[in-house]
Amino acid sequence: MRAANPLSFYLVDAFTDRPFAGNPAVVCPLSAWRDDAWLQLVAREMNQSETAFVVENGDGFDLRWFTPKVEVDLCGHATLASAFALWQAGFAKRGELIRFSTRSGILTANPQGDVIELDFPLKPQQSAQAPSGLTAALGIEPLYVGRNQFDYLVEVDSAQTLRQLTPDFSRLSAVECRGTIVTARSDDPQYDFLSRFFAPAAGILEDPVTGSAHCCLADFWGKRLGKTSLVGYQASPRGGIVRVTVERDRVRLGGRAVLVGQGELLV
16 A cells, blocks of 8 residues: 655665765654554665664654664664765755764764764773684684674684685574674775674674774774774775774764665555
């Protein structure tokens, strides 16, 4: 049955300056919240690593993120995509900061020329023993294993090892965590570090560019390299660049975005 008032949605590639790269997210502005089951069904239908839903609240927007399988507590690329879509579609005034109320508190998106700067919580990791099955699923011997609130972090010996990873996703999905960040020092002078992110238990085999993972990576590599401002490259097949700046218990994530499509949800 066709809806009386179709809902607009926007497909945005985040953490990239060109289409068909970075991490795609669908952004759905709503006039009011629908029930959780409907939101999850829409996210499953859109079948992106995240679908973002936004509702204006008088002081900005409420924001929620859904993978095809679950709602998540923090997502960088879909926040960046949401801000870009709201500015492009006229839901927010271009050039002005947007405040998002989320399950991870107040997050902001601030336009800085062509770059959008997100203010996110830092999510540092601590050294941890690799859980059963993790290293076997990745097929590597790690240099280091840590864990933060959401994910395991695994450092490998080289950029080449990182790029050549072919995880056993069936085994990796049995590891109890949101996802696994794999990282290495960069072999490219443009970047300070490289990473990949796998979250099969959340319905995402490999996420193209993961802003929330950089809330951990910024702290990890900042301490290793003695820097507060770094540039990370997520070496997925699509690839994407995330600029990070650590300020106490917060991290600024900087990236660009491209609007690649829009449409209407008819049911």
